[in-house]
Amino acid sequence: MRALLRGLVTLAVLIAGWQALVWATGLPRYLLPGPLAVADAMQRQAPLLWSHGLTTLTEILIGLVAGVALGGVSALLLARFRAARRWLMPLLLVSQAIPVFALAPLLVLWLGYGMASKIAMAVLVIYFPVTTALFDGLRRTDPGWLDLARTMGASPAAILWNIRLPAALPAFWSGVRVAAAVAPIGAVIGEWVGSSSGLGYLMLHANARMQIDLLFAAVLVLGLFAVTLYAAVDAVARRALPWQPDTQPAEDANP
């Protein structure tokens, strides 16, 4: 409750600073709209923001689920099969060396102006952090556990499933947290390159027509999505790892 209050105070100070900047500089509305103007735009254009926001949110969520699933399966294959490590590892590294921005026009060309190209973009930015996080976790199993499992006559598949995967879950969830933070970036880049709906499209559109208050409103909605998504993933991660002690200093969590 106190944390929420603190957050609200910080927010209020930031907004006040923003308003003060607008007053002090006297910048015109089409360069820097004040918070009141943005709030007004948000309220007036609520249906528009809602419909475009829904498009972007759908892209983000589908991209997140697909990217995490794809990354998870890839990491498991890499950990389980030597051939997969030898053949897939270079591909994984190259996939990260090419900036997603460079691929965006190509994806739009291939997959069209609809949601598919944006989902593909989100999957591309999510895939690498999830795969590397889980694969790293799978490689760092306590050797003592592996010894014990071997003396118990466990097959490599049984060891992977019962010991290495559960032991790697904390690392996996770190990857998913990063994925949740970057997924909106992927979707919005896709929308900038070519689309007919979504918050990215709305931003470009508003910018071109000097509706800077609407642009700000769209950015705020996107930020709201990102924060909510991260908080939700964080909550799920905590619930999924009840054995994992949180070693953050106690006074950090509960002052």
Added chain:
Amino acid sequence: MLAAMTAPMPATPPLSVTVSRARLTYGGTLLFSDLTLDLPAGRTTCLLGPSGVGKTTLLRILAGLAEPEPPTCVTTGDGQPLAGRIAYMAQQDLLLPWLTILDNVLLGDRLRHRRPDSGRVERARALLDRVGLAGRERDRPAALSGGQRQRVALARTLMEDKPLVLMDEPFSALDAITRLRLQETAAETLAGRTVLMVTHDPLEALRIGDHLHVMTGRPAVMGPALEPSGPVPRRVDDPGLLALQAELLRRLAE
């Protein structure tokens, strides 16, 4: 619960195991060669020696965790290979933090794709009761103290019910009093099994071992078996034990 109070008898007859002509080189240095270690059936053999003498490697060879160097030869009393017939207990408890205590004891079944039936679960509960952890079945390992966690590891080792039990310094990470208590539980529950225990602690070996070997030197030689008298677990303040401890310490220092 009389059945739970007595030693959980092995389902299989005890097995004698012999390692002969054992040879080990590490980084170009010869640690030992032509070494022989006898593990008599149904007895507890303790292996003592300074660090780096190769006693843990010897245990790992028996556990199938290290490749034996030729011409090392492992033979069993019934002529069958040893693979799949050992239970292993290490210095760390190696409990899986995401599993409950009961599931940790039943880990072997899970890893062998065998769904534990009610009989197995009942046996796991009885073993937990035997090591003094009745009622903690649903807890996670994090809720237990170091000594309690090692008790769960002991129950898990007994659950495997294998003819040969291999213990690598199982109690060395515990404080003195906890260690003494656990030695008693271990001696009582392991009675009648073939056990090899590697340890640094002469008193521990004297309390629960039937045959004590000291491995010293480079290349190392296996000392003759020291056989303390009396039933295990022996009392800490037994004067005979203390005399033997002095003898063991002398051999270790050689």
